[in-house]
Amino acid sequence: MTLKQLSIFIENKGGTLVTVLDLLSREGIQIIASSVADTQDYGIYRVLCSAPERAGEVLLAAGINLQLTEVTAVTIDDVPGCAAKAVGALSDAGISILYLYSFLWQGRGVLVFRADAPEKAVEVLEKAGYIDSAPLF
Amino acid sequence: MEREYFNPEFESLSRAEIEALQLQRLKETVAHCMNSPFYKKRFEEAGIGVDDIKSLDDLRKIPFTTKQDLRDTYPFGIASVPLEQCVRLHSSSGTTGNPTVILHTARDLDEWANQVARNLWMVGLRPNDVFQNSSGYGMFTGGLGFQYGAEKLGMLTVPAAAGNSPRQIKFIKDFGTTALHAVPSYLTRLKEVMDKEGVDPRRDTKLRVFAIGAEPHSEQQRRRIEEMFGVKAYNSFGMSEMCGPGVGFECKEQNGLHFWEDYYIVEIVDPETLEPVPDGEVGELVLTTLRREAMPLLRYRTRDLTRVLGRTCPCGRNHVRLDRMKGRSDDMIVLKGVNIFPIQIEKILMQFPEVANNYLITLTTDDNNDNMTVEVELEELFTDDYGRLQNLTKSIQRALRDEILLSPHVKLVAKGSLPVSDGKAVRVVDKRNVYK
16 A cells, blocks of 8 residues: 655754644644664655644744655565565565664554555555555544 | 985075065066966056066965966966977866866976975975875875976885875885875875785885875874874975965974965965955965966965964074965865865755755764765655665766766755754865864
């Protein structure tokens, strides 16, 4: 399945992250999963939340650099080896993953990732039996 | 007895004698300038003639000459002699518009070499010294300027040119180099390579004199260089508009640079009002050439800020002593001997649609090295892929290097995060240990 993710440019200086979190909290937006990675000078804060479009508008209005990005997600059983199997299917199909993070949601594992060929990734996963018809949240 | 001055007839003049000579030469220069279409028109517009210059104070009747005038008259419009009498041309890079062109006759080159020779003699160099010139050659006047000057003094002169430190060190050792000219930041680099090669300058070389200049440096930086090598380092001032290096140089007292007043009239003016400031107060250096044939310049605004320290000196020379340059009255940056205007950086940044209009140039000294960081605001986050963001910073860095010949560190920052003062963007923050 495809999810909308906020990718937020975060400078490496004090108070930047808290500004973003405050803005979201004031709008009553719930963060479901997030991941932050950094280079020497800046980081990108990636967020899955309850209302990504609304969150994007609020943050942009506050002058924050961000992009609404489509990412691929797949739910897996919370059992050892399941992530390896799902990623293995992608790998076998020659699909590369740019970044990935994971979280638990209602007793199941969720892998969120950005593939170099997103449509093909969804196809490959469906063929491999990963069918996520209902929206996650 | 050994000669103390290279040009005793000029170096030992009293103040009154200097001023009498200056007036005579000023009159000659102004008369000669009437051969220049530019100055002829300037004088007509100002309603003054050659006969109006009767005293040194009358100099103030003459309008200033600026770098813009040189650009506007590019390439030969200021010359006071026909081109066939010129034998050399030096030019600035012209990165901010038309380049500036400086022409020399054979006599100009000889007088230029004489100033450099006078300086080097002043700090104790003699014909038995070996002079290595580790300065860029070509259009940069530090190369040929020191070459001809050192040769005129009679030294064995090695045109080593800039860079390739292991080769520089080999020359220093093999040729018995006793004196070397370089930009100060390069000497720090040279010492690092010497350390790596296990070369001790005190034990393994005959170095005893450095001529340093072409980039701002602090007293502290000079002392550190002297201690690192066990070599006396003398500050040199030059600018291509006047000829190049040679215009001013420290004597052994190391207490200010003697500007040669038989060659130049020195004025220090308030850069806003253009009125003269009293001795001791910082203002903009304005120079009038007194001996140039091809391209005399009257009241040239150098944009360098300095002050008069004194007009006498224990060394016996009564040529004015000026403090090391304190900065610029325009926004030019001098980094590692390279002149850079923020507008050059701006021009490059604006070629990248991914970045916003604001930017900040920060100059720092890290591990004895001067560095530049350019922070640019991201217009919008066009990707969430680090690789692409890093490619952007690399492309900006490459484009900047092609423009300013140095590779600054390029840092992406969030939009709106750079400082703005009074609605006007702050472009340059200089944190170097330079102007202390």
